[in-house]
Each structure stands twice: as C-alpha cells, then as structure tokens.
Amino acid sequence: MSDAPATRVDAWSIESIVRTMAPLLLVLSLLEMGSGIVLESFEETYLANPTLLVLVPVMIGMGGNLGAIVAARLSTQLHLGTLSFDPRTPALRASILAVLGLAVTVFSVLGVVVYAIGHAMGSPMALATLMTISLVSGLSLAVVAIVLGVLVTYVSYRRGYDPDDVTIPVVTNACDILGVVIFSAVVLVVL
C-alpha cells in the first residue's frame, strides 16, 4: 500500500483512535456495572441454581442483538428516506412482528436447551419454570428492544446524528444492560 497523505494517516494513529473511543468506553462500562450490581446482589440465588447462571450470558447479549435488528432496519429506512414512526406503516410493523417472532423462537430454544443442560449438570429445574423465566424475560426484552430502537432512532433523526454511529451502539448497550435487570426481576418473581 503506497503512502497516503498525512491527514488520512492521522485518523489511523493509535493516539487518535484511543482518544476517540476511551471516553465512550468508560461511560458504557460504568453503565454496564449497573447491571453488574444487580447480578452481584443475586449472587446467592445464581450460585445455588447453576442452571440459572447458564442463562446469564445469553441474557447479557441477546437483547442487544434484537435491538440492533430494529435499529439497523430503521436506520436504513432513514437513509433511504422511507422512514415513518407510525406503527401502522407496514415497514415498522414488519420489524416489530419479526423481532417478536425471533424472540419467541430463540428464548424457547434457550429454555429447552438449558433444561437439558441443567439435568446434565446435576442441578435440574422444572421445564415449566425455566420456560417461564426464559420466555417472559425474552419477550419483555424484545418489547424493550423495539421501544428503544424506535425511540433512539427518532431522537437521533431529530437531532441529525448519523444513526449508524449513534443508534446501534446506544440501543445495543442499553438492551444488554436491561437484559440482566429484566432477567433478575423475572427470576425474583418466578422463584
């Protein structure tokens, strides 16, 4: 690769990349620690029921995945100029239906697989309990992902932020943080 003008290399300097990312990373990790505090306060419940511990990484990550699907589709429609925030429009209704369907599928599979793993690990839990915990947390998370996806895209659209740079990271991280909180609340109610 030939030498490019200095200005183009600057954006690729270590210092500039670290400086751009570090403040955002600090804020996001502090927010993530909010869900860490919730997790830590339920430590005894999770250590006594290792089967529930198996659900934790999926609950940390899956909300963000669902939120990213909503946010990415809305951002694309925003770029194409076909975006409408009216839930009656077919494009928005399709995203909402798809995310709800995906959540039902993924969290049903999760419930069944973790039920089997629980048996294999020697700390079995009732299938009905696990399915309730998995589906209620998962569907609540999907609803949160949809609401946040629409809301954050709307705000960044009104303020003129590039939705690709702002919307997806904000929605993904917010859903990841809320995933653990929703899951712990559901565990508290069901158990």
Add this chain to the structure above:
Amino acid sequence: MDARGSARTIYRESLPILLVSLCGGIFAGVVLGTPAMRNGLETYPGLLLALPAFLATRGNVYGALGARIASGLHQGLLDPHIAWDRRLVNAVVAAVLNGVGISAFVAVASWSILVVQPGRSPASLFALLGILLLASVLTACVMVVGLLSVVFAGYRRGADPDNLIGPVVTTLGDVFGVVFLAIAVALVGVIA
C-alpha cells in the same frame, strides 16, 4: 409490501445469526456454571459484578475495530491480508490498549463499588485486577486474530464485512471472554 410477508423475510434473514450467537451464549453460560467457575465467583466477590461490563467491552472495542477495518477495506486504505501495515497495526494496538485499559478500569470500579457498600467486602484489588487483565489480554489475542481472519477471508470472497463483524465479535467475545476468565481465575488462584 404487506407487513406479514416482509416480517417473514426479516425473520428468515436474522434467525441463523441469532442462533449462532445463542450457541455462543449457552456455551459461555455452561462455562460460567461449572463448579470451578462458581467457586471462583464465590472466592472473588466483585467478579460477577464485573462480568457484564467485561463481556460488553469486548463487543464495543472489537466491534469498533471491525467497523474501522471494514471502512478501511471499503475505502481501499487497507489490503485484505494480515500484514505489517501501519494503519492495521495502529488500529489493532489501539483496540488492544482500549480493551485492556477498560478491563483494568472495570476491575478497580467493581472493587470500589463493593468497598463502599456496607456489609460487603470485595476480593483483593490485586486478585480482581490480575484476573481481568489476564483475561482481557488473552481474549485480545483471539479476538484480533479471529476478527481479522474472518473479515479478510469474507471480503476476499465478496462478502460485505459489515454483515460479518457483529456476529463474529459477539460469538467470539462471549465464548472466549468467559473461557479466559475461567483460566485467569485458575491462574490467579495458583499465584495468590
């Protein structure tokens, strides 16, 4: 276009990636549920507090590295090969610095949060820092090599790197983040 039909399309396009990420998450959960790891969580109070931030920073740091590499490829600033290119090296070094630095911050913050909470006492700061630093360095190696290989190989075969980064980062981050956390717990247990 009717909503039901296009909902089905979105569902079909997204499901495979979500299922891959689900497998990664379940694997990470199984590692977390092993007696050794449960023992580690009990021995080192503060580790469970640090877990969401530790896992999420993998996604943020290496997702950003992936997005940068994808833009570089699209703009013709990078060649799709692992080579000693100045831009590539800078991007990787910056990402590793961010990843390791933020893990140290998470360790100190978790420790501080438990110190100020009445009735709670964290593991030693040395142990928490050691575990998270070790785990973040080990994860960095796998994430960088894995991300570059998949994105470059995909790009050479004509795949849009933007579509590969999310799932690769999430899955590798979940799986190796927790595995290396378990290894780091074991190593620090031997040293401390």
